[in-house]
Amino acid sequence: MIPIASGFTPGATFSERVFWGVIEGVVLAAITGLGLKAMQRRRNTRTQELAMRALDAESVARQKVAEYLHGTVQPRLHLISREIANLNTSEALVVSTRLDEVTDELIREVSHALHPPELFVSLEFALEALLANRAELILDKRLTANSPVGLVDLNVASEDKKYAQSELRLEVSSLLRWAIYSVVRELVANAEKKTDVKKIIVSVLVIDNSIDVKVSDDGHSLPSKMTRGLGHLTVEKVTADFGGSFRIKNLPIGVEARCVFPYEPKTSLEAIKRRRSEIDKKHGASVV
Amino acid sequence: MIVEDDTNFSKLLKSIFDSSEQFEVVNSFNSIDAFSAAFFAGGSNQDWLSDLIVADLLSGEDVNHDSLSVLLELRLEGYKFAILLMSGLNLGAAEKIARKQGAKNFETLSKSPRLNRETIIDAALKSLEGLN
Numbered sequence: 001m002i003p004i005a006s007g008f009t010p011g012a013t014f015s016e017r018v019f020w021g022v023i024e025g026v027v028l029a030a031i032t033g034l035g036l037k038a039m040q041r042r043r044n045t046r047t048q049e050l051a052m053r054a055l056d057a058e059s060v061a062r063q064k065v066a067e068y069l070h071g072t073v074q075p076r077l078h079l080i081s082r083e084i085a086n087l088n089t090s091e092a093l094v095v096s097t098r099l100d101e102v103t104d105e106l107i108r109e110v111s112h113a114l115h116p117p118e119l120f121v122s123l124e125f126a127l128e129a130l131l132a133n134r135a136e137l138i139l140d141k142r143l144t145a146n147s148p149v150g151l152v153d154l155n156v157a158s159e160d161k162k163y164a165q166s167e168l169r170l171e172v173s174s175l176l177r178w179a180i181y182s183v184v185r186e187l188v189a190n191a192e193k194k195t196d197v198k199k200i201i202v203s204v205l206v207i208d209n210s211i212d213v214k215v216s217d218d219g220h221s222l223p224s225k226m227t228r229g230l231g232h233l234t235v236e237k238v239t240a241d242f243g244g245s246f247r248i249k250n251l252p253i254g255v256e257a258r259c260v261f262p263y264e265p266k267t268s269l270e271a272i273k274r275r276r277s278e279i280d281k282k283h284g285a286s287v288v
Numbered sequence: 289m290i291v292e293d294d295t296n297f298s299k300l301l302k303s304i305f306d307s308s309e310q311f312e313v314v315n316s317f318n319s320i321d322a323f324s325a326a327f328f329a330g331g332s333n334q335d336w337l338s339d340l341i342v343a344d345l346l347s348g349e350d351v352n353h354d355s356l357s358v359l360l361e362l363r364l365e366g367y368k369f370a371i372l373l374m375s376g377l378n379l380g381a382a383e384k385i386a387r388k389q390g391a392k393n394f395e396t397l398s399k400s401p402r403l404n405r406e407t408i409i410d411a412a413l414k415s416l417e418g419l420n
Contacts (some may be wrong), residue, residue: 068374075294078401115379120346121354128381135299145360145385151324152332152365169357 051241057113057176061262066115069107077103097160123177127204135188135200135215142170142206142265150269154182168267171204176261179238180204183246187215187257194219197254210244211263216256222248235259254283290316291323291355292374297399301342304405309318311412314338321353337369339361340416344399345375345382352392360389361398370415374399377387393419 012020023038037119078100085096118126131137136174141147147169172180184202191200197219207214229235232248235257239246244261290305292298295329298316305311317323320343330336343355359371370393373382379396386394394417397408 074376081401104400117346118381121377121382122357124380124385125354127358127379128384132380132384144388145357146364146388148361148364149357151328151358151361 008042035250043089048243055241056175056192059178062114063174064119066111066117066118069111069114070117074107077107115178117284119174119177119181122174123180123204126177126181127202130181130185131202133186134192135202137204138169138203141205142168143172144169149272150267151272154269154272165175168269170265171268171271172263176211176242176263179242179261180211181240183213183235183259184215184237188257190229190257191215191217191219191233191255196220205267206263209262209264211261213259214256215256215258216251216254218254222255223251232257289314289323289338290340291318291320291341292316293318293344293347297344301346301408304408305342305412308405309411310409311340317347320358324358334365334367337367339419340370340372342372342374342412345373345379356385360386364389368419369393371395372397372411372412372415372418376400393417417418 019176027143060201081096081099081103084092084099086092093242116126116130118129118175122145124139127139129268148163149169150161150163153163187202188202194217197217200215200217203212203214232246236246239261244259246259248255248257250256258284290298290301292301297306297317298318302313302316306315315326315338323341323343327336340358343359347355347357354359356373359369361371363369363371371386372395373379373396375382376399379398382396383391383394393415394413397403397411
């Protein structure tokens with residue numbers, strides 16, 4: 001207010017008016033800039049929250065449709081196939097076999113595209129299934145069945161617990177599992193397109209508060225000016241939706257694509273404890 | 289013991305095992321959660337467990353609590369039993385995961401429409417080989 005008042009004070013010299021005018025401009029610009037930055041930060045946070053909610057809703061819908069196809073439609077079609085086969089004619093057996101083949105092929109294809117059912121089991125199971133005979137998988141031990149959930153520890157007093165917190169298996173949300181699986185699927189498929197690739201290595205490691213996913217191959221290097229294809233754009237979008245980052249670089253031999261997802265490590269045991277009361281109610285006993 | 293959420297398939301398995309005269313089904317559970325509830329409620333004793341546990345891979349009420357993880361963890365804890373894992377999913381990954389733990393007394397069966405009595409009994413017997 002002072003600058004404005006001073007700037008328009010009757011009798012103020014021209015240079016005084018210019019001086020205060022400049023000061024006023026600088027102060028207003030700073031205030032407006034700070035306000036805009038704060039507004040932008042709030043907007044970004046809100047956008048990130050909404051993006052995660054949209055992703056979550058999309059993921060739930062995909063999972064439900066995939067579950068329905070895999071758990072209801074496929075068994076029903078198999079049942080019909082059995083009824084046809086029970087007609088006990090050679091034609092019926094041919095039709096039954098063909099129906100089974102088509103059912104398995106189509107249902108698997110569609111349900112896998114929506115949400116690979118292997119992801120319902122674990123990230124380890126899904127990645128092992130995805131990469132069998134295609135790539136070597138290096139998975140953080142705390143994401144594998146070789147790390148205990150601590151089921152027995154859940155039922156003993158704290159002084160008798162066998163495992164330290166750092167030894168226990170880590171829980172990865174189904175949404176993040178899907179994201180990791182999706183980027184690995186895209187990046188491995190991309191690496192496989194290079195005809196000179198002999199070996200692909202996928203590593204998924206928990207490093208501090210992030211999950212570091214790397215896919216490296218021993219094929220030819222990337223050109224210095226590279227146009228990103230659909231696969232890389234998909235990977236970029238998935239990682240960005242999770243607030244992560246995606247980089248791709250040439251190695252002395254081959255190429256390394258790397259996605260980093262923010263991740264708050266929590267053990268599966270903690271997650272089980274949170275769900276425990278709900279399951280206890282169902283069974284009337286201690287459930288792990 | 290059978291852990292299977294599909295009641296009809298569970299009954300079918302029980303009738304196949306019981307009628308084989310080589311097995312006796314001592315208990316059936318409709319989920320891996322119900323199985324572990326009973327196991328821990330029963331004092332988590334080796335004696336409570338049967339020689340063979342036939343389990344559907346995805347029989348958990350909680351999708352983050354699959355049969356493979358629970359059963360492999362009990363074996364990691366030193367409990368001895370054979371596992372026959374069944375699923376409509378490709379079980380190659382399960383075999384690979386189990387192999388990392390030695391994979392003794394572990395067999396898988398794909399729940400295909402062509403699954404028959406002989407295949408089930410053969411796989412069950414194979415999973416028990418050398419169990420002590």
